Amino acid sequence: MVMNKQGLLLIGTVGLMIGGIDIYLAALPMLVDYFNTSPEFMQLTIMVSPLVSAIVSFFWGRQADLKCHKNLMLLSLFMFAFGVLICASSFNKWTFLFGRVVQSIGGSGLSNISIVLLYDVFKEEKEHARYIALYGAMFPIVFALSPILGAQILVYLHWRMCFIFILLVSILFYAGYYFWFEKSRQPKTSNAKAGSALPSLKRLLTNKLFMTLCIGHALPIAVSMLFTSNSSFIFQIFYGLNPTTYSVVQCLPILLNFFGAFYYQYILEKHSINYTIKVAGYSVIVFVCGLVYLIIMPNETFVPFLIIMGAFMFYMSFSISSCMTKAIDSQKQDRGLAVAVTSTMRNGIGGAIVLGASFFYNATPDPMYMAMMITSIALITVLLVIYPFLQKAK
Template sequence: MAAERNTTSEKTNSRLFLLIAMGMMSAFGPFVTDLYLPGLPALATYFGTTTSWVQLSLTSSMVGLASGQLLIGPASDKYGRRGPLVLSMILFIVSTAACLLAWNIESFVFFRVFQGIAGAGGVVISKSVAADLYQGRELNDFFSLLMVINGLAPIVAPVIGGFVMRYTDWEGIFIILLAIGIVLFGVSMHFRESLPKERRIPGSVFNSFGKFVPIVQNGGFMNYVWIQMFSMGVFFTYIASSPFLIQEHFRLDAFAYSICFAVNASGMIVGSRITPRFSSVFSALKSGVYGLCLSCLAFVAVLLFDGSFYLMETLLFVMMNFLGMILPTSTSLALTLERDNAGGASAVIGFCMFLFGAIVSPMTGFGPMITSISVMTLLCCLLALLFLFIAKKRSGQSA
């Protein structure tokens, strides 16, 4: 037994390396979005375009993040995790260079799709690697630690973006993204395969894509996916609207906005570290959804009744705390039900989440801003609550 453990450890990276590397990879897709958030108003000016077109660059990136996972997840179940991860980093380097050479907003939006696809590799494979190596409470603990590292991205990214915008323009931000892509390519080259050949899906690669059918037919798995998707709808509403809400409605500059965004994002780290203290993973998820609904109701009331900026900011921080509880727990509970198809299952989770984000983001730009934000926030949190009740009924969990 000892010899077997030693052989295994020789073939895999250390837990610390996996935490850091997979945390960086899983945060990479969102980092691509968050870093240039402070530059959205400036980007509209640079290309001489509208707010909706600039928000469409967010949407196109999320479409890439969603669709890319459907391709890369099953491919990683067939060919292993390392190869698709390395190829994803190469695609990111190429697509980021293309964004820097964009000649108008339409070409920029187009190249952002491929940036999203590249980012999808890190998102889906990081979850799959965790499911390859861990299970049960250990899997949930790994995901909660992953959320700590993952949560640093939305903290650091907009602050860096806001700082860069003081001295350069959006191109400076994308040069930084290009450099990060090169670093992560180097990290991916040192990653050791976590999925042995005997556990890969045999036959044609199309066999792995065929695994989507039983995955999405698994009602218990999909319940946790819906909970995560609608909860993250609150987050995507915030991402798409916050640059304009804070900079134009509340009259803060880009750097002050980036500080606010970073403070709010730190709430996700706090929430993720609370989850291991609960008696069960489901209890932590339940508390997260309940708390999110209550804080969203208070947040919407502040917006509609023209409350103070500081009260709104406090409620946003609280909302991010509860989202930090929902993300690792819903992912852990879902992947536990589809351990044998971890790559495909991770792809379904990511696809649903980012596709919904692509739908939500432009909707915040139509109609009066406060009304759009309020409607989308309430709709998303109430749908998450509905699917929590369904999940409790299916699993026989107590209220």
């Protein structure tokens, strides 16, 4: 697949949004001292991002069904950059928190509108799937690399430069969207009226095929979130790795996820999207067998776990991208709202599963393995049983 400048800008927008969330993680201890506040308050400045994004996601999604997509992206970038500027110039914790809220509102727009613009630029279903695969792969890659970049900035410069860097990149992206994208015109249909948001949302939430695909998109991300949130404990405490070795090892499954996105595109050249959903289901069966092995036969080395997790991450794009593509492609008139529902379910299901697993902590990886297994069995049921049944019924 050869990317044009619009495709590169859309994929890069996801990286900008994610990088703006956690580039300052390495600066948290010094921000606690600088603002004379508690570590819990600074943690709040991180947690506010997914919370605010979830709250305003439906606003951006609905506006995408009513307004010009290019203008909405420019507005999102402006709010995102303005929030970053507030953070960079803040001298007390409340101003900093306010800046993070504004940044998160804009970031939610970047996440939702970039997907909608993708459908404006590319018309073929397989093109949508290819770009969504890269879109999904950007999340773990940037989440892993952005704090490293922020730490390097802190070695030589002030913590404010982390935000100034994001601000400068935002300005470049604003110019790119302004000059490279044309204004879109929304059809004035009955479904595109401001007063029809609740009926449209109800229609989406009661659409069995759409909701099944949303769940098929969300569950593998939940497994990935379980790994990310527990990897430090597993590798450093349970397997005894030092921080330096851990930082390298935990990146390997993430890199496999990135390479898997390109392999997914190769498979799409020869097969249908429904075929990739089957492949995803069979790969998850293998993953469950690996988890059973880890539970029954505990290992003193981290290598078996790394191989099993890496294999899952490699094939993760097959379910994430294919299910999201099928879900959004099925909605022609309320596409923006469909993107918002998909995004909210992804964050909600993943967060709930990670939170639920944390209650069963017992100083071993077994609770995480069990949570991954239950989630994966549900995913297998969705991909190989429920989705084919609903497809035939349709």
